[in-house]
Amino acid sequence: MREGVPRLGPAPREAYLKACWYVAGWADRLGNEPQDRVFLEEPVALFRDEQGVAHAVGGRCPHRFAPLGQGRVVEGTLACPYHGLRFDGTGACVFNPHPGGQLPAARLPVYPLVERHGLLWIWMGDAAHADPAAIPDFGWLADPAWDVVRGATRAEGHYELYSDNILDLSHANFVHPALVASAFTEGERRFWQDGDTVHAEYVQMGAPLSQGIGAMLGRVGELQDFYGEVTWHAPAVLRFDFIAGPPGTPREACTLLPSLHAFTPETPDTTHYVWATGRDFALGDAGFSEAMRGALEHAFEREDMPIIRDSHRLMRGHDFWDLKPWVLNGDGGGIRARRMLQRLIARERGQDQDSAA
């Protein structure tokens, strides 16, 4: 974040779902140096203590408002880069290097942070309800049976536009022609809900494999049966299984490329985008991994992101529904997810008002 903290309004402009798990980043990228982030328009500092446990605390020093995540970790505590106050993972000020050295009693906000499957998951709501059992299962990310390529970036555009993008796989033919081709544009699709989860399934038999994935699988120019399965977890954590095999192959015997697409709002206009794709073949082949990583990064950062950025700008700050979007055959997933999220946010805010009353 070389360009500095994003500019923020006096208070968050948008109502977010807070009592849920957001992806805060890749666990192994949080090392000895802390990180400064903005999630849901709130500054957050991430750091590891001496036991290596990752913590998330409010990212603004209460003394002179410096970005704590730009500080240093000293003896397992987070030291402010400006005047050296140190905070522990409970948000308590544990060291004041200045003469006198009294420790202020007030605390930083603390956000439950869980390290699982190679990811850091952060809970921005009431800590009392933070149940790690609610974290979606991405076990393949940490399973040696899978080789994983991955990335993390900041993207312009509202986070719901990014989850819409994954739920509507039909875009792939137009946005990623070299990589995905028509696999998910013309086939059958089905959308349904399961509790708070939304599912999208795309099935297309005997369609051409793209140059890109054909080369990856060693099946250039072959027809394939395709299955695309997307699972959306509120508010914007998605799994996408790309499944393909020679015509007639049983689905379970097809090649599976599972993906994670996790979107965490930074501001109403910007989104943290964390992604990964796994494979269970060519394990340990670094050249293969690098080619795959490059192709996916190109698809997400050079093909998806500019279109979503400009779609976001063309919405001109209007509410999605107020713009009366045309509903096409591929929108069943995105619309279910948007409505579900709306309900969850309304419910959470209703509860907040109840508990405030």
Added chain:
Amino acid sequence: MREGVPRLGPAPREAYLKACWYVAGWADRLGNEPQDRVFLEEPVALFRDEQGVAHAVGGRCPHRFAPLGQGRVVEGTLACPYHGLRFDGTGACVFNPHPGGQLPAARLPVYPLVERHGLLWIWMGDAAHADPAAIPDFGWLADPAWDVVRGATRAEGHYELYSDNILDLSHANFVHPALVASAFTEGERRFWQDGDTVHAEYVQMGAPLSQGIGAMLGRVGELQDFYGEVTWHAPAVLRFDFIAGPPGTPREACTLLPSLHAFTPETPDTTHYVWATGRDFALGDAGFSEAMRGALEHAFEREDMPIIRDSHRLMRGHDFWDLKPWVLNGDGGGIRARRMLQRLIARERGQDQDSAA
């Protein structure tokens, strides 16, 4: 427009003259690829159908708000870059590649677009009143008797500041000393109206020719008689004739360099600037053309634009008249044009209200 769609407010901030012809760009720069533009704070997509006819439609896809002008032309229709809906020049959705494939009945906005004299002219108002006969005559742009150099750029600053700039040729001595020198600063000037058109005329006898134009005309260091004629067509399309000849030469026998300066508002703070200058000598001399193009581009983009950008910023969002500008001898054209435009906009809005009532 690599940097993406400009950021726009929820609705246009400014009242523009809509029932008039604006320059949308150079016709030959619209080829097989569509273009995305913003005119009068409205997104527009330009494309050519299979017959080569250019069309202008609303630039935001009604499905998911993607920038249509970043799509592709497929079989003469404009295909959305995101999910592949296709639209024809009437704004109708003519192809839905998704299963089911119903065609929504709603249409894109359509803007009359006329190709004339090498330019695309767009009408942003009620199409029923779009009369191509009202397009100003720039026949020399397409006349083989003239060689034309030209350009197109985006400029920061309100479009009226840009037309003021051309109407007041006296700036040339200060902003473009190498190119124009004092030709139009000290001579006589006359301003008048003719219907909705505003004219400015500058006459100066026996003044020094600049290094730049002197070299161009092969008359370095000579005195010349100068005539500068500017014609303004609402809202901001101007012709400027630079006329010079040895002292005593009849005006009709002098060298004429006609110019087009067309300004189309993108936003209240940014302007599309399309320009051209012609000559009827050194025809076919590519080196001459390139030197001339370079000198003019430097003058417009490096000399005019920064001053107008900063003048715009120094207005701090205030209305021009509220700032009580000093009126000098060269302002007769700009002031007439501003008042005319104000009247035309008020009249148009009055009509709109009448027809709405």
Added chain:
Amino acid sequence: MREGVPRLGPAPREAYLKACWYVAGWADRLGNEPQDRVFLEEPVALFRDEQGVAHAVGGRCPHRFAPLGQGRVVEGTLACPYHGLRFDGTGACVFNPHPGGQLPAARLPVYPLVERHGLLWIWMGDAAHADPAAIPDFGWLADPAWDVVRGATRAEGHYELYSDNILDLSHANFVHPALVASAFTEGERRFWQDGDTVHAEYVQMGAPLSQGIGAMLGRVGELQDFYGEVTWHAPAVLRFDFIAGPPGTPREACTLLPSLHAFTPETPDTTHYVWATGRDFALGDAGFSEAMRGALEHAFEREDMPIIRDSHRLMRGHDFWDLKPWVLNGDGGGIRARRMLQRLIARERGQDQDSAA
């Protein structure tokens, strides 16, 4: 200021102290070319007349709002870059190059400007009260007994955050560890007022000298006695004396490095930062000077400025006191200065209202 005039609101957003001396820049950097600046959200043009006397006038031409400070100096007057009107140091229009050439009677705003100790000092309030005797004494800047290194830059962040930074020397150990080390973090400190001036004093005996200053003084690895003295003049002009010597050295016999840190608000979010540091040894040693200048520029521009920029952004536009900052032992200077400035501004505005009544 290649990127153009900063964007300004319709009127200043903030209440500044106006009847006081601000640093407008280094005197010797104002030569034959004028300069355009924004101080206190007002555009200002600086130029020298034929006698070499520096003047400050309103930076927006009343004709067409061009940035006068981007013009030229012609016969000791400031010529507008756009249409050539010329103004003298009294703000009067003294030349109109256009036919007719009447001189408008209205005048530019004029700001008292004094050249002293190598600096230009500007008074943004009622000129009748501009008393050069109130300019703080920085005689060492112009005294041949001192070699001075210096700089000037634009910094993001509110100007009071920048004066806070100097008044609380305890930051040096954290922000500038290589340059200052712990000299002012653990010792005693004392803060007091003296009329409208605020003082901060830091004393620490027998502490380690940093690598950076140790190398500069030829005393690497030695313990030193340290004295840090900061004097704040409203609104944001500070002197900082760094004093160090071998343990037991009388204070007057220690090495003194005096510094100027002058902050002039450009906008509520940006600050002109003018700094200098002197030494009375290694006089005339250009290599020494260059190393010293580089080290200080690095400290101010690469270490202080990013933290203060981000602290400013993390304040999210809130008032400093509304954020209930924790008060530490090093804040006695900054808090006194903030309160003093608040009183001075309130007093000035009260007077303005009285005189308006």
